[in-house]
Amino acid sequence: MAGLFEPVKLGAIALSNSIVMAPMTRDRAGAGDVPTDVMVDYYRQRATAGLIITEGTQPSAAGKGYWRTPGIHTPQQTQGWAKVAEAVHAEGGKIVMQLMHVGRAAVAANKDMDADTIAPSAIQCPDKIPGPDGVPQDCVVPTALETNEIAGVVADYVHAARCAIEAGMDGVEFHCASGYLPMQFLSSNSNQRTDQYGGSAENRVRFVVETLAALSEAIGADRVGFRICPGVTLNGMADANPAQTYETLLKAVDGTGLAYLHLIDLPQEGLDALALVKANWTGPLILNNSRGVEDNIQRLENATADAVSFGRGFIANPDLVGALKRGEPLARPDRATIYTGQGDDARGYTDYV
Numbered sequence: 001m002a003g004l005f006e007p008v009k010l011g012a013i014a015l016s017n018s019i020v021m022a023p024m025t026r027d028r029a030g031a032g033d034v035p036t037d038v039m040v041d042y043y044r045q046r047a048t049a050g051l052i053i054t055e056g057t058q059p060s061a062a063g064k065g066y067w068r069t070p071g072i073h074t075p076q077q078t079q080g081w082a083k084v085a086e087a088v089h090a091e092g093g094k095i096v097m098q099l100m101h102v103g104r105a106a107v108a109a110n111k112d113m114d115a116d117t118i119a120p121s122a123i124q125c126p127d128k129i130p131g132p133d134g135v136p137q138d139c140v141v142p143t144a145l146e147t148n149e150i151a152g153v154v155a156d157y158v159h160a161a162r163c164a165i166e167a168g169m170d171g172v173e174f175h176c177a178s179g180y181l182p183m184q185f186l187s188s189n190s191n192q193r194t195d196q197y198g199g200s201a202e203n204r205v206r207f208v209v210e211t212l213a214a215l216s217e218a219i220g221a222d223r224v225g226f227r228i229c230p231g232v233t234l235n236g237m238a239d240a241n242p243a244q245t246y247e248t249l250l251k252a253v254d255g256t257g258l259a260y261l262h263l264i265d266l267p268q269e270g271l272d273a274l275a276l277v278k279a280n281w282t283g284p285l286i287l288n289n290s291r292g293v294e295d296n297i298q299r300l301e302n303a304t305a306d307a308v309s310f311g312r313g314f315i316a317n318p319d320l321v322g323a324l325k326r327g328e329p330l331a332r333p334d335r336a337t338i339y340t341g342q343g344d345d346a347r348g349y350t351d352y353v
Contacts, residue, residue, distance in 0.1 A: 003300035005325060008050065008307055010284045011222030011259025013094055013170050015050030018300055019321050020286050020309035023053045023098040023173070023227075025069060027339045028349060033064065033071035035080035041350045043084045045318035047093030050307065053173050053262070054084075056100025056180075059160030060153075061115040063181070065106030065139075067132045072097060073156065078163045085168030096171040096225065097164040099157055103181030104142040104190070105235045107131050117142045118153070120185045120207075121192040126236040127179075134339075147195045153181075154211050158218045171223035174212060177264055179235025182208050186249065187239040201241070201248040209252045221257035225286070229264035231271045243276055250280035260284040262309065274304070293324065316352050 005017045030036040046052060057072045058064040064071065071077045081097070088095045104119035109131045111117070119142035128136035145153065161172045176182040184190040185207040191198050197206050208226075215224045228249075231242040239245055250261075261281050265274045265288065277285065287305035289295065296308035313320050315333035323330060337348025 017050040018307040021049040021052040021314045022309040022311035027068040029068045029070035034076050040083045044087040047088045047091035048321040052095040054097045059099050060156040063101035065102030067110045072160045072163050078167045081167040094170045097169045098173040100175040101181040103184045107137045174226040177229035179237045187237045189238040201245050205249040225260040227262040230273045231268045262286040265289040
């Protein structure tokens with residue numbers, strides 16, 4: 001298992017091992033969407049990972065869709081995240097922030113009263129999302145962005161990235177999966193625009209390409225990663241030709257010096273996402289899949305990926321790296337406490353040993 005424990009460099013970020021903690025929403029932010037002290041402990045406990053990718057963090061009030069998710073657009077939020085980054089670095093770890101704008105995948109009760117819900121087109125997300133009480137609710141019908149408003153959304157991402165660096169983060173990850181705003185631009189069924197951001201694959205990838213370029217200019221391309229999951233149907237995604245869409249995207253951003261691509265590789269009929277990526281992306285690759293530790297080890301040894309990410313494994317095994325190195329059986333998380341809706345609730349969060 002030597003490949004897992006060898007150092008690797010992703011852009012400007014030097015990892016002590018090739019094990020990455022995947023981003024996982026945990027619903028523990030406090031008032032004002034500020035990270036809480038229990039969040040500081042949570043990330044500190046997992047700092048043996050070569051790299052921690054934070055939970056999805058909204059770059060603006062409009063970007064929020066879930067209850068108690070943290071933000072990175074106010075001074076208070078930035079100060080809260082600074083405590084997290086300091087704690088992780090004190091343990092010798094590295095941490096990047098995932099920037100997550102949910103777009104139309106939002107419940108009104110989870111957002112500030114004056115926060116907009118925006119999307120490429122005014123098409124409601126068909127999936128339900130839990131409200132503050134945990135009961136799934138219908139999503140808000142979004143307002144379609146005017147062409148001249150898109151630059152403002154890109155600017156929100158840039159502001160958030162600068163706040164993340166100010167907080168001491170080692171970089172940012174642009175979340176382009178899970179049916180959120182960037183993927184809503186990418187997917188042909190959620191993007192019915194007739195301007196330069198809609199229609200052809202070249203137009204539908206434009207928002208993602210422009211945002212990655214703006215983030216790179218703001219904090220350095222070698223500190224910017226992005227996450228994709230071609231063909232996933234979560235939150236109502238149904239692209240007519242995902243292979244064409246993502247080939248177009250990858251060709252547009254390959255060679256621009258980005259830190260990494262984070263691929264969620266899910267088995268899908270008629271689409272081999274990993275093969276698609278390998279054919280069109282030459283930069284560092286973090287691979288995330290559900291095939292288990294041994295499969296990930298093999299992929300590292302075969303040089304299929306530069307690093308592998310684990311989600312659920314880190315929930316119940318704070319020192320997942322140590323457990324894997326020692327060959328110990330892994331604990332399983334308590335599903336009932338993954339999302340508690342309480343910002344100071346340590347149950348199933350920091351009480352695993």
